[in-house]
Amino acid sequence: MSDQFPAEAPEAVAEVSDAYTPVVAVVGRPNVGKSTLVNRILGRREAVVEDVPGVTRDRVAYDAAWAGRAFTLLDTGGWDPEAKGMAARITAQAEVGMAAADVVMFVVDSTVGATDTDEAVAKLLRRSGKPVILVANKVDGPSGEADAAALWNLALGEPFPVSALHGRGSGDLLDAVVAALPDAPPESFDTDGGGPRRVALVGKPNVGKSSLLNKLAGEDRVVVDSVAGTTVDPIDEMVELGGREWRFIDTAGIRRRVHEASGAEYFASLRTASALERAEVAVVLIDASEPLAEQDLRIISMVVDAGRALVLAFNKWDLLDDERRDVLEREIDRQLDRVAWAPRINVSARTGWHVDRLVRALDTSLEGWEQRIPTGKLNSFLGQLVAAHPHPVRGGKQPRIMFATQADTRPPRFVLFTTGFLEPSYRRFVERRLREEFGFEGTPLDISMKIRE
Ligand code: GDP
Ligand code: GDP
Numbered sequence: 001m002s003d004q005f006p007a008e009a010p011e012a013v014a015e016v017s018d019a020y021t022p023v024v025a026v027v028g029r030p031n032v033g034k035s036t037l038v039n040r041i042l043g044r045r046e047a048v049v050e051d052v053p054g055v056t057r058d059r060v061a062y063d064a065a066w067a068g069r070a071f072t073l074l075d076t077g078g079w080d081p082e083a084k085g086m087a088a089r090i091t092a093q094a095e096v097g098m099a100a101a102d103v104v105m106f107v108v109d110s111t112v113g114a115t116d117t118d119e120a121v122a123k124l125l126r127r128s129g130k131p132v133i134l135v136a137n138k139v140d141g142p143s144g145e146a147d148a149a150a151l152w153n154l155a156l157g158e159p160f161p162v163s164a165l166h167g168r169g170s171g172d173l174l175d176a177v178v179a180a181l182p183d184a185p186p187e188s189f190d191t192d193g194g195g196p197r198r199v200a201l202v203g204k205p206n207v208g209k210s211s212l213l214n215k216l217a218g219e220d221r222v223v224v225d226s227v228a229g230t231t232v233d234p235i236d237e238m239v240e241l242g243g244r245e246w247r248f249i250d251t252a253g254i255r256r257r258v259h260e261a262s263g264a265e266y267f268a269s270l271r272t273a274s275a276l277e278r279a280e281v282a283v284v285l286i287d288a289s290e291p292l293a294e295q296d297l298r299i300i301s302m303v304v305d306a307g308r309a310l311v312l313a314f315n316k317w318d319l320l321d322d323e324r325r326d327v328l329e330r331e332i333d334r335q336l337d338r339v340a341w342a343p344r345i346n347v348s349a350r351t352g353w354h355v356d357r358l359v360r361a362l363d364t365s366l367e368g369w370e371q372r373i374p375t376g377k378l379n380s381f382l383g384q385l386v387a388a389h390p391h392p393v394r395g396g397k398q399p400r401i402m403f404a405t406q407a408d409t410r411p412p413r414f415v416l417f418t419t420g421f422l423e424p425s426y427r428r429f430v431e432r433r434l435r436e437e438f439g440f441e442g443t444p445l446d447i448s449m450k451i452r453e
Pocket of ligand 2 (some may be wrong): 142151203204205206207208209210212254315316317319347348349350351
């Protein structure tokens with residue numbers, strides 16, 4: 001029985017973790033048995049909607065597991081209602097599969113043999129350099145083995161004879177899939193080995209940066225790292241907050257107080273940029289007793305553009321009366337709308353009021369910055385979202401999100417595979433809903449599109 005597909009899903013499936021899960025795409029012409037195969041692999045836990053003409057499957061990604069390895073199974077068959085003609089459809093599947101998957105399962109109907117379309121796809125797949133597992137489906141009994149062997153012609157290596165319908169030949173197939181899975185994510189996951197978190201404390205002159213630093217660090221501060229050869233000679237300080245060490249970047253620049261000099265703003269902005277370069281999270285300090293300034297907004301934009309986690313800290317709260325508080329709320333609503341996702345704290349560096357709240361805000365932002373949504377979860381969410389709120393029709397066309405993947409963290413980066421250009425308002429809508437669903441507090445999100453023409 002060891003070469004039979006599991007009748008029941010293995011236990012491991014229920015516990016697919018939030019860690020990196022590799023993606024396996026199932027690609028093939030219509031009717032070769034892709035959804036039957038997907039159902040088999042899932043142990044029929046999740047019904048894949050039958051192929052009713054004109055009805056698109058609303059899910060394309062499923063959490064699966066075999067031999068203790070979790071992976072996301074991507075059923076490309078449900079994606080491309082708009083592609084013209086079968087060749088275009090299957091090419092699109094293969095392209096998305098190659099772009100998004102770690103391993104491609106290419107399913108061929110062995111009772112039909114390799115068609116011209118199959119040959120064309122095989123050529124694409126060979127060129128991609130991705131591991132390809134060739135599935136010779138509909139080998140329901142020993143007499144079909146010869147048909148399967150004929151598929152060596154596709155030059156994709158050994159064809160795996162399988163009956164998705166009856167479950168024949170399966171263990172070997174899944175063993176091969178699991179063996180082809182990468183051990184680690186393809187892109188570098190820059191976790192940089194723990195170490196203290198790197199914080200940039202930024203803000204325009206006189207907002208209270210050095211006062212806050214003094215409050216946080218106290219007198220017995222530790223100055224580290226003189227980096228030679230830079231004009232601003234940044235020196236960091238280790239500061240203990242909430243029982244942990246944090247590395248505050250370029251505190252020398254903060255303490256030097258050169259802002260009275262001419263050209264100070266220019267140099268301050270250079271210093272901010274270089275501090276952000278090395279930081280993971282930025283605390284933008286704002287003087288709450290004064291109207292929000294152009295320079296505050298510019299500094300916030302620098303943080304967002306640098307892709308760093310963000311905390312907004314409103315200082316000098318001891319100077320505020322009720323009237324100023326109301327006005328400030330309105331200023332924030334109006335001008336800080338685009339960073340409404342950033343945690344806000346109100347503090348007084350002078351009295352020390354609420355300064356202890358900084359740690360929680362930093363943790364929140366860093367957590368959002370490093371958050372990763374598993375592919376299956378992301379796509380089932382987007383599938384529902386897109387079904388309920390399709391993109392408006394533009395010039396007779398209706399672009400559609402076919403599949404999405406979170407390609408990176410720090411900050412989270414998403415790639416949407418679409419059938420056309422998504423207008424900015426729709427992308428903002430998707431971003432807003434992503435945040436509502438998954439949080440991502442305190443982090444900018446980078447959302448890009450890969451458009452299939
Ligand atoms: P898809 O369009 O590639 O997703 O194909 P389906 O999974 O919908 O299968 C198409 C048809 O082929 C259905 O009638 C299936 O029952 C049948 N089929 C799928 N796998 C097998 C198989 O291993 N053996 C046989 N005999 N039929 C199969
Ligand atoms: P930096 O230029 O951003 O480093 O700002 P400083 O820390 O030098 O502070 C500028 C001025 O604001 C100094 O006179 C501080 O005493 C004052 N200041 C800083 N924080 C506060 C605060 O929370 N409340 C009040 N009332 N004054 C503050």
